C-alpha cells in the first residue's frame with residue numbers, strides 16, 4: 001500500500017486503474033442497467049439483514065442477494081425498515097461520488113415517521129451536528145480541519161506511542177502464556193493511541209476512565225449503561241477542549257482549536273468524538289482480522305517465524321476479504337433517480353455494501369479476490385471518505401500493534417481450532433468475538 005493509493009479520491013474508484021478497474025466498468029453506467037424486479041420501493045422480496053447465518057458467512061448473503069436482485073438489493077433493517085443495499089463496486093463508487101444525488105444528511109430520510117426513538121440504529125443514523133452529517137461547503141470546512149489536525153501527527157512518534165502502549169498491554173498477559181487478544185489487545189491499543197493523539201497523557205487514571213467509557217458507548221456489553229458512558233465521554237472531551245484552549249500542545253485537539261476555520265468548541269467536541277469513535281472500532285477489527293489471517297493461513301503463519309509474507313500484506317489482504325466496516329449506513333437520495341437499474345425515490349436510504357463491493361465478481365471475473373493494490377472501498381469513497389491521512393495513521397497503528405506482538409511472543413498460536421473462531425453478531429462491523437491464543441510465558 002503506498003501513500004498515494006490512500007489519498008482521498010484516488011486509488012478507490014474504478015477509473016483509478018489497477019487490474020480490476022476496466023472490469024468494474026464493463027457492466028456499463030451503474031445508473032442504467034435493466035431493472036431486475038421492475039423498480040419501486042419498498043421492493044418485493046426484500047431481505048432482512050442481520051440473521052445469524054449471515055453474520056458468520058456474509059459473503060454467501062452477498063452472493064445470494066446479487067444473484068436474486070442484482071447490484072442494488074432491497075433489504076430490511078432492524079424493525080423491518082426498508083433500505084437499499086448497494087452491492088456493486090461500480091454502484092458504490094457511483095453513489096459515493098455523486099453527492100448531488102446521494103448525500104449524507106439523514107434528515108431527508110422518507111422513513112422517519114415510522115422510526116421509533118429507541119431504534120437500535122439511531123446512534124448511526126440520527127442526525128448529529130458533526131462532520132459526519134454535514135454536506136457541501138460546510139463538510140469541506142469541517143473535514144479540512146480534521147485533515148490538517150491529523151496531518152500534524154508524526155508517524156514515527158505515533159509508532160513509538162503504539163509500541164509503548166503495546167508493551168504495557170502485553171506485560172499484563174505475557175506471564176500467563178494465554179490471552180484473549182480482541183479485548184486485551186486489538187481493541188485496547190487503537191483506543192489508547194487515538195486518545196493520546198488528541199492530547200491526553202498515556203496511562204493516567206483519567207485517560208483509562210475515558211477509554212473505558214468509550215468502549216462502553218461504542219460496544220456495550222451486558223450490564224453496561226452506554227447512554228451514561230457516552231455522557232461521561234462528552235463531559236471529558238468538553239474538558240479536554242477547555243484545557244487545550246487554555247494551554248495548547250502538539251496534539252490533534254489543539255490543532256483543531258487553532259485552525260483558521262474557527263470552529264466553535266461545541267463543533268470541535270462533536271468532531272473529536274467522531275474522530276476517536278471512527279478510529280477505534282475499525283482499527284481494532286482490522287488488527288484482529290489480520291492477526292486471525294496470520295494465525296490461520298500457512299502463507300502468513302510462516303511469517304511469525306520469519307517467513308515470506310509480511311504484516312503489510314496481511315493488512316491489505318484483509319481490507320479486500322474481511323474489511324472491518326463491511327456495511328456503512330449510509331447515503332440518502334436527494335431526488336428520484338436510477339441506480340443499478342432500480343428506481344430510487346427521494347429520501348430513500350442506501351447502505352454502502354463495502355465488503356460486497358470489494359468482492360464484486362464484476363471486478364474479479366476470474367474468481368480470484370485479493371490484490372496487492374489498494375483499489376478496495378474499505379475506507380469509503382468520495383467526499384465523505386475516511387479523511388486523509390486517517391488511513392495512513394490507522395495503518396501505522398495496526399502494523400505496529402501486530403509487529404510488536406509478534407516480536408514479544410514469537411511462538412504465539414491459536415488456542416482453539418480456526419473453525420471455532422466466531423464473528424461478532426453485526427452486519428455492520430466485521431470483527432471476531434474473541435481471539436484466544438497461547439504462547440510460551442514470558443517473564444517481566
Ligand code: HEM
Pocket residue numbers: 096131132133143146274275276278279280282283286323324325328354378379380381382383384385386387390391393394
Ligand atoms: C486513525 C484511524 C481513523 C480515523 C481518525 C478515522 C476517521 C474517520 C472520520 C473522521 C470519518 C468521517 C469522514 C466524513 O464523514 O467526512 C471516517 C469515515 C470512514 N472511515 Fe475512518 N478513520 C480511521 C480508521 C478507519 C479504518 C481502519 C477504516 C476501515 C478499514 C475506516 C473506514 C471508514 C469508512 C468506511 C468511513 C465512511 C466513508 C464514507 O462515508 O464513504 N476508518 N473515518
